[in-house]
Amino acid sequence: xxxxxxxxxxxxxxxxxxxxxxxxxxxxxxxxxxxxxxxxxxxxxxxxxxxxxxxxxxxxxxxxxxxxxxxxxxxxxxxxxxxxxxxxxxxxxxxxxxxxxxxxxxxxxxxxxxxxxxxxxxxxxxxxxxxxxxxxxxxxxxxxxxxxxxxxxxxxxxxxxxxxxxxxxxxxxxxxxxxxxxxxxxxxxxxxxxxxxxxxxxxxxxxxxxxxxxxxxxxxxxxxxxxxxxxxxxxxxxxxxxxxxxxxxxxxxxxxxxxxxxxxxxxxxxxxxxxxxxxxxxxxxxxxxxxxxxxxxxxxxxxxxxxxxxxxxxxxxxxxxxxxxxxxxxxxxxxxxxxxxxxxxxxxxxxxxxxxxxxxxxxxxxxxxxxxxxxxxxxxxxxxxxxxxxxxxxxxxxxxxxxxxxxxxxxxxxxxxxxxxxxxxxxx
Amino acid sequence: xxxxxxxxxxxxxxxxxxxxxxxxxxxxxxxxxxxxxxxxxxxxxxxxxxxxxxxxxxxxxxxxxxxxxxxxxxxxxxxxxxxxxxxxxxxxxxxxxxxxxxxxxxxxxxxxxxxxxxxxxxxxxxxxxxxxxxxxxxxxxxxxxxxxxx
Numbered sequence: 148x149x150x151x152x153x154x155x156x157x158x159x160x161x162x163x164x165x166x167x168x169x170x171x172x173x174x175x176x177x178x179x180x181x182x183x184x185x186x187x188x189x190x191x192x193x194x195x196x197x198x199x200x201x202x203x204x205x206x207x208x209x210x211x212x213x214x215x216x217x218x219x220x221x222x223x224x225x226x227x228x229x230x231x232x233x234x235x236x237x238x239x240x241x242x243x244x245x246x247x248x249x250x251x252x253x254x255x256x257x258x259x260x261x262x263x264x265x266x267x268x269x270x271x272x273x274x275x276x277x278x279x280x281x282x283x284x285x286x287x288x289x290x291x292x293x294x295x296x297x298x299x300x301x302x303x304x305x306x307x308x309x310x311x312x313x314x315x316x317x318x319x320x321x322x323x324x325x326x327x328x329x330x331x332x333x334x335x336x337x338x339x340x341x342x343x344x345x346x347x348x349x350x351x352x353x354x355x356x357x358x359x360x361x362x363x364x365x366x367x368x369x370x371x372x373x374x375x376x377x378x379x380x381x382x383x384x385x386x387x388x389x390x391x392x393x394x395x396x397x398x399x400x401x402x403x404x405x406x407x408x409x410x411x412x413x414x415x416x417x418x419x420x421x422x423x424x425x426x427x428x429x430x431x432x433x434x435x436x437x438x439x440x441x442x443x444x445x446x447x448x449x450x451x452x453x454x455x456x457x458x459x460x461x462x463x464x465x466x467x468x469x470x471x472x473x474x475x476x477x478x479x480x481x482x483x484x485x486x487x488x489x490x491x492x493x494x495x496x497x498x499x500x501x502x503x504x505x506x507x508x509x510x511x512x513x514x515x516x517x518x519x520x521x522x523x524x525x526x527x528x529x530x531x532x533x534x535x536x537x538x539x540x541x542x543x544x545x546x547x548x549x550x551x552x553x554x555x556x557x558x559x560x561x562x563x564x565x566x567x568x569x570x571x572x573x574x575x
Numbered sequence: 576x577x578x579x580x581x582x583x584x585x586x587x588x589x590x591x592x593x594x595x596x597x598x599x600x601x602x603x604x605x606x607x608x609x610x611x612x613x614x615x616x617x618x619x620x621x622x623x624x625x626x627x628x629x630x631x632x633x634x635x636x637x638x639x640x641x642x643x644x645x646x647x648x649x650x651x652x653x654x655x656x657x658x659x660x661x662x663x664x665x666x667x668x669x670x671x672x673x674x675x676x677x678x679x680x681x682x683x684x685x686x687x688x689x690x691x692x693x694x695x696x697x698x699x700x701x702x703x704x705x706x707x708x709x710x711x712x713x714x715x716x717x718x719x720x721x722x723x724x725x
Contacts, residue, residue: 510592512639514614515583518700522579530614544615544637573583574640 172469174556180205180461181554191524194559199344199372199503199550200528201394204458208398211457212450223449224423224440238449241456242439245404248459249389250380253409258439259452262403263371264294266390267338269405269442270367271298273415274388275336281307284333286364288350289315289540290343293533295369299338308335315540319346319495326355330362337366341373345534345548346495347478347503349377353384360385365411371395375552376474376501378467381406393451398458402451405442412438419444470553474502477551477560484564490571494546502551505532508567511574513547519573520547523566581693582700583640590644595651600633608721609636609710611702616642620710627658632711639703641694646707648687658715664688665708671695672704 178184183203184193195203215237221230223238245257260266275298279285285299289312296310303310311329314322330337337359342349356366365387373379375396381389388411393402407415417424417435421444426434435441481504485491494505508516517529528548531538538544549563603621610617616638623631632650637643649668653661668688670676674695678685694704702724710722 512614512616512637514616514639514700514703515641518582518697519579538615544617573579574588 172466172473172553174473174554177465177554178556180207182206182209184554188524188526189522194523194525194562196549196551196555196559196563197526197528198375198552198555199395199532199548201400202375202397202552203554204399204454205397205461207461208454208457212399212454215450215453220450222446234449237453238447241452244456244459248374248463249391249404249406250382251406252382255438256406256409256412258405258407258412258442259447260390260403260405260442261401261448262392262394263369263390264298264392264403266388266403266405267294267367267369268298269418270388270407270415271302273418273442274365274411275299275302276306277414277416279303279306279308279335282333283308283335284311284331285309286311286313286329286334286337288313288321288339290319290321290346290348290350290537291338291340291534292344292369292371293535294371295338295340296536312536315348319343319348319497319537321348321350323351323355327358327362330359330364334359334362334364337364338369339366340369340371341379342370342376342501342503343495343497343534343537344372344503345505345532345537345546346497347500347505347550348495348497349373349499349501351499352386356385372501372503375462376471387411393455393458396455396458397462398455399448399451402448402455404455409438412442415442417441417444421445423447465553473553474551474555477555477557478502478504480557481549481551481560481563484560485567488564488567488571491567494541494543503548504550505546505548507543507546508570508574511570513545515574516547516567516570519570520563520566523562523569525563525566527563578693578696582697584690584693586648586687586690587640587644590647591640594634594643594647596633596654597635597647598633599635600631603631603633605714605717607710607714607718609706609713609723610721611638611642611706611724613702613724614639616703616706618642618646618707618710620646620707620714622711622714624658629653629656629658629661634707638706639700641691641700641703642706645691645704648690649707649711652686652688653711661711661715665712668708669705672701 181203219233221234223235242254242257246254313326341352359366367388368386370389370391374391387408389406391404394400424436424441424444426436490509492507513529520527530545600621604624605622608619618634618636621633634646671678672691672694678689678692691704713722
């Protein structure tokens with residue numbers, strides 16, 4: 148890793164020529180599916196490298212949502228009329244699509260939520276409230292997003308339990324040799340990020356789940372950054388809970404999924420009270436509905452679920468292995484080029500990474516990098532990426548982060564590298 | 576790219592590289608932290624007063640070029656100014672970087688601060704430029720709690 152910070156700029160460096168053949172995956176053809184790329188940003192073609200924050204939407208997703216509102220719309224469940232039955236069918240079909248996508252065993256193990264954050268809060272406030280007591284422990288890792296820290300902190304504080312953290316090394320890999328020893332007879336849950344949003348680290352969650360299970364401890368996997376990059380099979384992983392967000396996998400915002408093993412979900416108390424989550428209500432007593440409805444109080448994001456199903460079908464219409472290989476090439480190309488710039492410090496050089504590239508530039512704050520790149524029509528993210536403990540570990544306030552999707556091209560990476568040289572020129 | 580040149584003016588880049596008054600004041604009358612949670616800009620400002628006049632001003636911390644240059648220029652301009660003049664410049668500066676008034680009409684008053692007029696074209700960067708001023712303002716008001724931009 149090039150961590151040498153040098154005052155001299157290397158303005159003459161040109162991007163490394165990509166050695167790998169592009170393979171049969173053609174990102175240019177994929178881009179035609181995404182209307183956003185038809186426009187220019189600040190007079191330049193859009194180079195969108197903020198995919199870890201959110202992905203763009205293919206026309207099929209936009210059409211599915213639009214068609215639902217224009218032709219198929221109604222509220223779902225209990226409606227006796229045609230449109231309501233149709234909307235209910237579409238909503239439940241979407242649940243089935245998600246079930247197939249994650250390879251869950253049962254449709255009712257799929258709960259629609261707003262996103263990964265809500266999924267984690269749901270489990271913290273139901274499973275957590277029921278199972279975590281005074282003196283108990285919840286085990287998370289040092290590379291978590293705030294969404295997989297704060298909900299556990301809240302329930303631990305309320306119950307007098309403690310939050311323990313699996314440490315990471317200087318590359319952004321978890322110190323796995325310490326993991327098993329951190330599981331005690333007071334550990335009630337292990338909650339782990341699958342892929343780090345700030346560093347790109349892919350955690351070996353399958354092995355970690357097996358380790359936790361040897362001690363009888365259930366495991367929650369935060370899949371917000373994984374499902375769009377790696378094939379995920381919840382039965383193969385054997386995770387007890389899994390969460391994902393629709394908008395990060397080419398679907399709409401405001402829709403996400405909580406997967407939970409049926410027996411666990413059935414034992415858990417409801418999250419929110421209201422319509423749809425009940426079987427019968429009197430002023431004295433309420434009988435809760437079965438899963439998944441027990442956890443879906445109120446009118447859900449019906450259009451979101453339908454849009455998510457369209458996104459998952461679109462995504463699965465591609466060869467996921469070819470797509471992952473393309474993203475790997477993009478990451479490799481970007482990493483190698485950035486390594487060649489003396490002023491660049493790469494943050495996150497884990498053994499296995501998804502296509503997330505965090506970096507800092509000597510003497511240039513990430514916010515300034517972001518502003519200058521934006522003037523080149525390049526969208527990256529600059530900040531702490533909702534992972535302040537990760538920033539603290541590396542002793543930095545923030546990073547600039549480029550994150551790639553399968554619709555990105557080698558030319559996007561070259562534009563990034565070129566623009567980073569411009570940043571250095573401004574600050575030389 | 577013209578906007579970019581307007582934002583990162585030579586004087587801003589110079590003050591970012593070699594900030595003025597970038598040190599602690601051990602005998603400060605007021606000490607206050609300013610923090611931008613969005614991007615992590617974090618400074619501590621020190622003010623020493625002589626009656627109604629700002630006798631000395633210093634700052635420490637880290638952040639982007641805009642915030643650091645703003646803190647540096649603010650500190651050099653406010654030294655020797657009366658509190659009410661400082662408050663007036665605070666309001667003028669805020670109006671300039673938010674595009675509420677035309678800097679051309681206040682060239683004399685603004686002096687080197689006119690370099691920040693380009694910030695108005697970058698709405699997300701306004702908070703970077705105003706963080707030092709808000710913190711200074713808070714300190715003069717005798718505020719104890721940290722100033723944040725969110």
